[in-house]
Amino acid sequence: MPQAQNQVSTTSARLVLWASRSLLAASLTAGSSLAGAEIRMHPIDEPEPFSALDGLENFFRGSKVAVSGHWSDRVGTLAVDGRHDQPGEHWGCEGAPVHLTVELPQPRMLNTIRLWTFWNGKRAYQYVVEGSADGVAWSMLADRRRNASPANAEGDTLSFPAAEFRCVRTTILGNSESGTGGHIVEIEGYHVPPELSELLAARDKAWKMVPPGLHGAFASKDNRYARETVPAKDGQATWSAAAWRGERVATQLVLWTSSGAQNVRLGAGRLGTATGQEIPAGCVRPQFVRYVLSDHVAGDGTPGSPGSCGPVADVLDTRERLSLPAGTARPVWLTIDVPADSAPGRYTGHVLAAADTGPPLRFPIELEVLPLVLPQPDKWAFRLDIWQDPWSVAQYHGVAPWSEAHWKILEPHLRLLADTGQKFITTYCIAEAWGESTYINNGTMIQWTRKSDGRFVFDYTRFDQYVELARKCGITDAITCYTMLPWGHRHCYLDESTGNCVWPVWKPDSPEYKAAWTVFLKDFAAHLQQRGWFDRTYIGINESPWEDGRHSIDLLKAAAPGLKVTWAGRYHEQLKDDIDDWCFFITPQVDEAIIAGRVKEGRPTTFYVCCGPSQPNTFTYSPPAEAAWLGWHAAARGYSGFLRWAYDSWVENPLYDTRYVRWPAGDCFMIYPGPRSSIRFERMREGIADYEKVRIVRRVLGDRGDGKSTGSLKRLDEMLARFTYDAAQTTPAAEVVRDAQRLLVDLSRQAAQPGPSP
Structure with missing residues (x-):
């Protein structure tokens, strides 16, 4: 059937999209070039492991040292210079045993030492650390004479009962490579408060209970797992799920190791039924989840205060292998794209994780494919509008805006967005429409030039190119052009003279x-008519006073009749008849009668979150289920869809630190360079798919009109009534989303069955 052929090609297109994104991400992070343009290299680093010592005073830094000797310029002061990230910058002395003594100006209360010996991935040092209050009587603080673990960049944290010491002596007795001596990159001394000592002790105790090797289990996709904590076993031995044909389903598993695991690889095979039906292996995609810095997170990855900072698991990485240091965990995001022509039934399969040593881990999967078919994203009714920022993409990659390299980077970037059901192409006719609110301010896609005789002329080259590319990538429904009301009323034009x-x-x-705007609007309308885009283009206005909007809309109607307006902000009774596409902030909530009336009239009405509220939202630190909650809230309130700024207004190095001085972490972007998706972006897509499924189930059961179907729709309405903004302030999103999705599976099974006979 033509429909089935089209569905198969869409699945293939998604696999090609994923592969092209992976290849592009690999080339960009390797610092290669596109079309001869050099692409800026960015180190693929993650935030350093959490330490309870962070923020405490290091008493050893800059202290006097005494050494038994040193080789060449490897003097003792290098061990107390405050740097531990360069193994080549160390104190070195040949002929072990050798020692280095830190001499404090006065006795200090100490209970923790952090020590970095030289590391190269294979050398293990044997040593002892002693302390003295007077330089005469010494007590043992740490005995590592039997140490066989290779030194690494994390160093050794040594804890002991608190006491006053003026001198601390480290004696290197030898190392695992004969013919070399002692080498200390850095040594630090601290007094850790009791509560932090307990945290360190509990964490170390938990890791000591983990046997060596690589471990793993399915886990909750609603949790963000801390990197330095043994993960809670809150998942199942086998992941069981149900999906429509054409749907994407996902879960999370987590790997962990107490001893370290080198070159961990992920693999997935096909899923099959007992009768020989298959879901191809390429539709089953496990991805490592990377950590980035976020505010509102404590250093150990647990929820923290607004001013705190710590690592959060969010980035769905494109790398094929990853090493896990000792005492760390690593989430893995597992996605299954069910082909739309799959036969209904129960499919089984597995995912593998393997390191260089030890047996591979096998994670069984059971997937029930239901008979109902979810349309392709470009056919979804949900009106998704996530603003794009191509200037930020150019800046991050170090390429000129609108260069050939820039266009090639943008294509998979926009395809990822289109695959989420995006309906709007974001364009700009004014530079810095939102002032200096982002790390990189937007430029303009339409150049205004004032000629010597005072006339304005307009160059639409970049506008046309961007719209054409976005349409090629699958974003075809609407074009928004920002804005007639730039913040601060600042405009920009080129003075030809x-x-x-x-x-x-x-x-x-x-x-x-x-x-000026009368001239532009007349010219712009004529250009849109010529390109065939007039009927799908909106002039965008964002969070402006209604009085300003009144002036602009009246001018628009007079200069370019029929050109539509989209408005993001509060409801204004004074403009109720003038806004074609209205997007309300999530709070205060607009009367549902207003929403229903507009939708009935064919005027799209959506909602948005941005810099607030604190919950529900899609910040880096937001609980993942809140992103899925948004789609359910749209269904509950009768909204046409959802808007979010922004897709890609990146900070300086978003793959390392998602914080920004003006807004909460991750507020300005939902994906990462590569392009790499994120947990929150995938969960948002999940909620949008649920919106579509609710819409289809409601139609199917509503058309039947029998008592059972009517009762089921009542249950659905009761469930949707839980998705209110007020309820979200006290009830975790994960709880209500899980309940709603379980109900939706039950109703999907019912809708897939034949209805009652007439």
Whole structure:
């Protein structure tokens, strides 16, 4: 059937999209080039492991040292210079045993020492550490004479009962490579408060109970697992799930090791039924989850105060293998894209994880494929509008905006967005529409030039190219052009006579504003008509006073009749008849009668979150289920869809640190360079798919009209009534989303069965 052929090709297109994204990510992180343009290299580093010592005073830094000797310029002061990240910068002395003594200016209360010996991945040092209050009587603080573990970049943390010491002596007795002596990169001394000591002790105790080797288990996709903590076993030995044909389902598993695991690889095979039906292996995709820095997170990865900072698991990485240091965990995100032509039934299979040593881990999967078919994302009714920022993409990769390299980077970037059901192409006719609110300010896609005779002319080259690329990538429904109301009323044009960019402030009621915008709107409307885009284009206005909006909309209607308006912000009774596409902030909630009335009239009405509220949201630190909750909230309130700024307004190095000085971490972007998806982006997509499934189930059961179907729809309405903003302030999103998805599976089975006979 043509429909089935189309569905198969869509699944294949998704696999090609994933492969192209992986290849592009690999080339970009390797610092290669596109079309001869050098792509800026970014180190693939993660935040350093958490330590309870972070923020405490290091008493040893800059202290006097005495050594038994040193080789060449490897003097003792290198061990107390405050740097531990360069193994080549160390104190060195040949002919073990050798010693280095830190001499404090006065006795200090100590209970923890952190020591880095030289590391190269294979050398293990044997040593002892002693302390003295007077330099005469010494007591043992740490005995590592039998140590066989190779030194590493994390160093050794040595704890002992608190006491006052003025001198601390480290004696290197030898190492696992004969003919070398002692080498100390850095030594630090601390007094850790009792509560932090307990944290360190509990964590170390938990890891000591873990046998050597690589371990793993299925885990909850609602949790973000801390990297330095033994994960709670809150999953199942076998992952069981149900999915529609054409649906994407996902879960999480977590790996951990107390001894370290080198070159961990992930693999997946096909899923099959007892009768020989298959879901190809390429549709089953495990990905390592990387950690990034976020605010509102403590150093150990647990929820923290607004000013705290710690690592959060969010990035779905494209790398094929990853090593796990000793005493760490690593989440893995598992996605299954069920082909739309799959036969209904029960499929089984497994995912593998293997390191260089030890047996591979096998994770069994059981998937029930239901008869119902979820349409392709471009056919979804849900109106998704996530704003794009191509200038940020260019800046991160170090390429010129609109260069050939830039366009090649943007294509898989936009395809990833289209595969989420995106409906809007974000364009700009004004530079810095939102002032200096992001790390990189937006430019303009339409160049305004004031000629020597005072006339304005407009160059649509970049606008046309971007719209054409986005449409090629599958975003075809609508175009938003920002904005007639830039923040601060600042405009920008090129003065032909001087060659300078001019930044006038034109308020909406000023003659200059009316004159310039009238010329532009007439010209823009004519250009859109010529390109065939007029009927799908909106002038975008964002969070402006209604009085300013009144001036702009009246001008728009007079200059370009029929050109539509999309507005993001509060409800204004004064503009109720003028906004074609209205997006309300999630709170205060708009009367449902207003939403229903607009939707009935064919005027799309959506909602958004951005810099707030604190919950529900899609910040880096937000509980993952909150992103899925948004789609359910749209269904509950009768909204047409959801808007979010932004897709990709990246900070300086988003793959390391997602914080930004003005907004909560991750507020400005939902994906990462590569392009790499994220847990929150995938969970948002999941909620949108649920919206579509609710819509289809409601239609199927509603058309039947029998008592059972009516009762089921009542159950659905009762469930949707739980998805309110007020309830989200006290009830965890994970709880209500899980309940709703279980109900939706039951109703999906019912809808797939034949209805009652007439």
